[in-house]
Amino acid sequence: MDAFLLQILNGLDKGGAYALIALGLTLVFGTLGVVNFAHGALFMLGAFVAVSVQNLLTISKKVKDESITFFDAYKETPYLEIWWGDTGTALIDYAVPISIVIAIPVMLLIGLAVERGLVRHFYKREHADQILVTFGLAIVLQEIIKANYGANPIPVGAPDIVAGSANIGALFGIEGLVYPWWRMIYLLFSAVIIAGVFAFLHLTTFGMVVRAGMHDRETVGLLGINIERRFTIVFGLATIVIGLAGVMYTPILPPDYHMGMDFLVLSFVVVVVGGMGSLPGAVAAGFLLGILQSFFSMNEVKSILPGIDQIIIYLIAVIILLVRPRGLMGKD
């Protein structure tokens, strides 16, 4: 029972991450018709906003370790701690929540720059051209990060108050059932962001115009609405969503320059399974694949089907595409 509950939580948690990443990808494809292979790199950039904020907050006074003579080694104390004591320590501890606030304008600017500077020139080009140019952009972005931050993962912690695990077993009367606070916060965060995006598209005039543009761009344009400008904002919005997903993921997975590529293939599988351009499809596929991946990683399953955990996502993708070639919620 406890193993079952934990795998459900794992699946939801993974699914939340997959859905969040796939949501931005689908939003861009559904509105702009662009297959954005730089999406993973934008996720990575979001994570490195958190790394940069942490680095800024921990700029330190360096006291040289005199016992080391062959090179300079330092004991470092952050200036914030020296100046403000416990308040400074608390600020450093809250690097990730602070990064969320900072990441919104930063990622919006990055998104607008990418869309205006590059992507808009490829709206009417073949998908193959879009894939090539955005993939190239992804490589450039990750090499810039590697040159500045190195190739090794960089630890970014969650605030101490939520760094440990919650005793969720108490809710079900199961002793010893724990789950990390931050993963539950991530799941909640995913749900809020997904709900926010849907609300924005369905409950605002702006969203209504965007949805109309997704269906018939020309007619919306004939009505005198500047749909291109709205699509630019949508690209910025998608970049904020993926950037925030990256910031929030840093305590779970210490970020490195390559993390975007690690998620890229997976996020495309989620989008394809959900149905290209379908936002509900992307969310449903994200959670479905997350839960299935967790269950097929259980020892009981692996003992019967060794290695199934490594292929299950792709196997499910093949089956769904055979049965429903346009994905779970794709339209004919």
Add this chain to the structure above:
Amino acid sequence: MTKSSKTTNESRRDFLKITAVGGLAASAPMIFMKSAHAYLNEPKGATVTLGFNVPQTGAYADEGADELRAYKLAVKHLNGEGDGGLLNTMKPLSLKGSGILGKKVQYVTGDTQTKSDAARASAKRMIEKDGAVMITGGSSSGVAIAVQSLCQEAGVIFMAGLTHSNDTTGKDKRKHGFRHFFNTEMSGAALAPILEKEFGKDRVAYHLTADYTWGWSQEGSIKKYTEALGWKTQSAVRTPLGAGDFSQYITPVLNSGADVLVLNHYGKDMVNSLTQAVQFGLRDKQVNGKDFQIVVPLFSRLMAQGAGENIKGIFGSTNWNWSLKDAGSQAFVKSFGAEYGFPPSQAAHTCYVQTLLYANACEMAGTFNPCGVIAALEGFKFDGMGNGPTEYRAEDHQCFKDVLVVRGNENPSSQFDLLEVVDITPRAKVEYPPSMLGGDLGSCNA
């Protein structure tokens, strides 16, 4: 009749003589030619080219960059530049600081990408196009085994970089391949007494293992030695390389009844699985009336930085650490620190040492011919290189030396002070019979 017979005999004798003389005459230039071109990429001019095959991209790029720094430093010292580094402490030493056999050392580099096929392709390019007489480097056992096999086929020497799987000098060993780095068998033998002392004999272990040659090798070695202590192995679960999120593999540990988690992961996988294991509260748990423990059998200081605070107090083993105080380690740290401004990693150390050992073997043999170099390296005993008295065992080309057991430092004095050496296990305690790990060296291919 008699005359006729004599004539016939004389003719036959003459024919045999002529054939023998002719054969000798014909083969003489061939023997000369064979001597002149006895082996691939024989250095002809005033220089000799070495091939440094390291991960320059991918997850191990930082470790590869450190290996490359060490190689460049080794070349500098071999050519008589800089402070000489370990040439000042190595014993016995045949090198004179004037290159190798009077030829100035130059190098070419390749990018393994930590992928076997890419590593073989770059090694092949360095051998065929750049004329490298020796290939060295790497940060993965899969890569080392693949490149070692290629070097055997090509007939050049392979001095392995960071490779820890038993198979490199076990079932996949080759006559042309040599490993200075230790292996999982040695890690198990060195760690077990410390684990017993710290955690006792009555423990239940749960292994998470990277699903490739090194992971399997390490899991096998740790199981072997901990079970000999009396520990039980609850489960050993294979995880895909580069899994990223390990939550689905960690949650079954929580209520499995195990009280020790052994992470047979390296690099990014280790950083991720350790970080997540701590998040799931494993280090705060009590199981079977004991504090839950995590063990990381192979530690790398460079990679440990990624795990941050989570590494503190965790036991593992390492080939070398910059904090060692012997003359060889100090000389290397001094040279490296002066050149680059920070301490070398264990990967940098093993790569530097391998380059010097190869060069020294050429000097001892008086030739770059791989067969001569192999003969010089086999059974070579040396000291002053940072690991105490060491021997390249002739039977499997594995270096035997002391092994370090380390623990994540609870109170680091600086940003580099991440590992604390808790024990130096003497060579005698980690040695094993040459036949134990199987394999066949084969013969020299030059």
